Amino acid sequence: MAGVASGLLTYAIIKLDGHWGHPGWSWVFLIEGFVTSICGVVGFFILPSSIHKVKILSDEEKSFLVSRSEKICAPSLVSSPSTIKYPHKSTLSQVWEAFKSPHVIILNISQFACASNIFSLAYFTPTVVHTFGYSPTDTQLFTVPPFALGFIFLLGLSYCSDRHQARGLMAGMSAILSIIGFAIFYASGDEKVRYGSLFLSIPGAYGVTPCMTAWTADNSAPHVRKATALAFGTMVGNAGGLFSVWIFTLGHKPRYHLPTAINLAFGVVIVVCCVMNTLWLGYAQRKKVTSRNEILAKYTPSHTDGDEGTAKEGSQVHSSEQEMLSAQAWDHLGDQHPDFKYVY
Numbered sequence: 001m002a003g004v005a006s007g008l009l010t011y012a013i014i015k016l017d018g019h020w021g022h023p024g025w026s027w028v029f030l031i032e033g034f035v036t037s038i039c040g041v042v043g044f045f046i047l048p049s050s051i052h053k054v055k056i057l058s059d060e061e062k063s064f065l066v067s068r069s070e071k072i073c074a075p076s077l078v079s080s081p082s083t084i085k086y087p088h089k090s091t092l093s094q095v096w097e098a099f100k101s102p103h104v105i106i107l108n109i110s111q112f113a114c115a116s117n118i119f120s121l122a123y124f125t126p127t128v129v130h131t132f133g134y135s136p137t138d139t140q141l142f143t144v145p146p147f148a149l150g151f152i153f154l155l156g157l158s159y160c161s162d163r164h165q166a167r168g169l170m171a172g173m174s175a176i177l178s179i180i181g182f183a184i185f186y187a188s189g190d191e192k193v194r195y196g197s198l199f200l201s202i203p204g205a206y207g208v209t210p211c212m213t214a215w216t217a218d219n220s221a222p223h224v225r226k227a228t229a230l231a232f233g234t235m236v237g238n239a240g241g242l243f244s245v246w247i248f249t250l251g252h253k254p255r256y257h258l259p260t261a262i263n264l265a266f267g268v269v270i271v272v273c274c275v276m277n278t279l280w281l282g283y284a285q286r287k288k289v290t291s292r293n294e295i296l297a298k299y300t301p302s303h304t305d306g307d308e309g310t311a312k313e314g315s316q317v318h319s320s321e322q323e324m325l326s327a328q329a330w331d332h333l334g335d336q337h338p339d340f341k342y343v344y
Contacts, residue, residue, distance in 0.1 A: 008245045010140045048239040089332045098228035108236045110273035113266035115240035117205040131254035146198040153203035167215035172274035178204025179267035187261045222335040281342040292338040299329035
């Protein structure tokens, strides 16, 4: 949607060329930068911090969203209520667990490739379209349709990914679509065909991100690991964006063979990472289920025999200890808990 709005806004703003002594491109930076800054400040004050504080939702809708979130996204929260007191695992330990998680590492590799493709398309699509012979103002208009299709495709893909809990499949299919688009752009010398390839590469590249982000969040727990994994993914993605700025300087217009080949290769990397992560999650799920007793051994309460007079009191103590150890197991093990179900 940002790509659509950016193209339309730039088309309108660039007509201010020469006003107050500023060229059209500087007006684009001034106006869009000012609006972005204002929205950032306003958003800090008006964005709700939780579902319960969203004013546009009814009480019934809030309850539905909370229950749905707990059911599919946070089994550890359901199993370890905050009223139970237990020794928490240190924050640094949780952060380290996130950094060394194989699925986080694999997805961050794909995030780098995905972000590089997205940023290169966002930054250089106008440049590429301009080589087709359009004027600067018409170029901005011709960048809108591929991004508009990408917006629609992203909504549909995200819906299917969420409904069927098939993150890897949807991300891989989207990456394959981008590969086809990049391959057509690389191979064809016809301007119309190359412009048409953008209707495949842009939706395909942009569709990967929401699936990857949700996949990371779904399989990371508790909240410290989840936050760390998502932040790490954002950091790696920005590094990919920085890399993308330079790859188009390596190519020569109008074909841009080398940058396109790099984007195509990154699409292949994403598909490989999707397959690897799916296989790893399946293996990890089976392993922790078969090793359930070993994993939970230290979180099992000790049993001691007592006389009949203390049986009731002992039962209450045992129940309390079991609840505490169960909550502690969820906090310490997180997504490595045998009852935590990975999303593929």
